[in-house]
Amino acid sequence: MKNNLPKICYWCGVNLPLNNTTKEHVPPFTFFPKGYRDNLMTVPSCSDHNNNLSYLDEKFQFFIKAFKTNEIAINDLNTRVKRGFERKEKQSFIKNLEENSRSGKINGKPHWFLPLEQNEAELFIEKILRGIYFYHKEKPAKGIIQSISKRIIYENGVNTIAGVDFLKEDLSPDILSKGDYNNPKVFKYQYLDFRDMFVVFMQFYDDVEFIGWKYPENFSFD
Template sequence: MENKFCYKCGNIATTREHVPPICLFPEAKDVLGLNFRKDLITVPSCDEHNSNKSHDDEFLMVSIAGIVGNNLVGYLQTQTKVDRAIRRKSKDFLNKEIIKNYKHQTLKSKNGKKYPVLYGNPNYNRLLNCFEHISYGVYFHEFGERFEGVVKMLLGFINYDDNNTQTMTEMVKEKFIINEIAKELKGKNPTVFKYQFFEPDQFGLIGLVMTFYEGTEVFVAFQPINSKEPFDLSMSLLNAGIPTFIEVGNKIFEFNKK
């Protein structure tokens, strides 16, 4: 084994883990024989952070493959592997583990086609946990060392009930586009998964955008253990509940609306 220590916790590695989980990448039999598993990323892992989280891997696949806005690959994964996984579960699996209090709705595409969808409350904390593991793995793959510090993230595919969080997600996305210095966009199977790191900012924070099925975006900020705590007057006002306007590019984002 090339590396002796787990990418996540630093314990002795006993195996290698796929990052993201291999189940997110369609099997050839489900996509007309096409190969969406070219040169998958693997990182050294202990048992706790690989084999013991297989249920989380399946949870993530079921949760994100069919998100509205994803590409055809995500749709095919939903109609095949995800469908098989759901059929193996109990009838309350979706409501209990994936999306609570869901309702059936119908969306109409630009060309008039109608699609059935589920609308409800996702298992947010479990999603964060899954994406945190992936971000740690991608960091290890990119830099060859385990990340030590604090990871913060926003899920760009969720519509938040809290106005500030929703506005923050939109602002972060715009900030990545406008202000950050991007590195190379990577991913050997970009229609399933691609990622892009950004140069450290003035506080040493390292940005990462991960995209699944070309429509599900996750924004990540790595704050290394030795970096200084970021301070921004606008953010201090925002956190104090004071109405705040922040300009990014040519857009204005309003927080704490009265």
């Protein structure tokens, strides 16, 4: 892993002191159980962008592990994550899960769909994409950032399964670069960097897939 990245915040680009030790794990540290923390990716961060979205880290580690797509996710969900949510201050979150979760199928297999607030999924993936972008490009990402996943149900009726399949077919593995990761059973990724278009295919615990992309800086929908 790189250890000589520019001393600026990966998100906002603010200059950081040379002795700055504030770093953002990509993806968050909470995703990695003991035994799977070998040489994790980190990027320099200001204190605001290291802390302001920490609530998403905890929520999404539960959201993604709850799909139980491999033994690592299942074991950590049933031990460390479960203990964390048994705390008194987490009861409102558990109540929300009980009231709003619903079941469904992905590729014919039953899955549990968990409630998310508006734009939380997009913001979480944006956070990771910005970290990966900075790690490879050594500058903050500028431009519109979007994402999609078969695991997210959007209220506007977007067919996410068809969208993901279309992107995977259009961007074949032959044109993607392998990411820099050391714990593939927890997280791995491939990316495309072409004319300021940056696309990342992310996989958590083998089979929870998200696709995020950054449009060129001067792109707009107008």
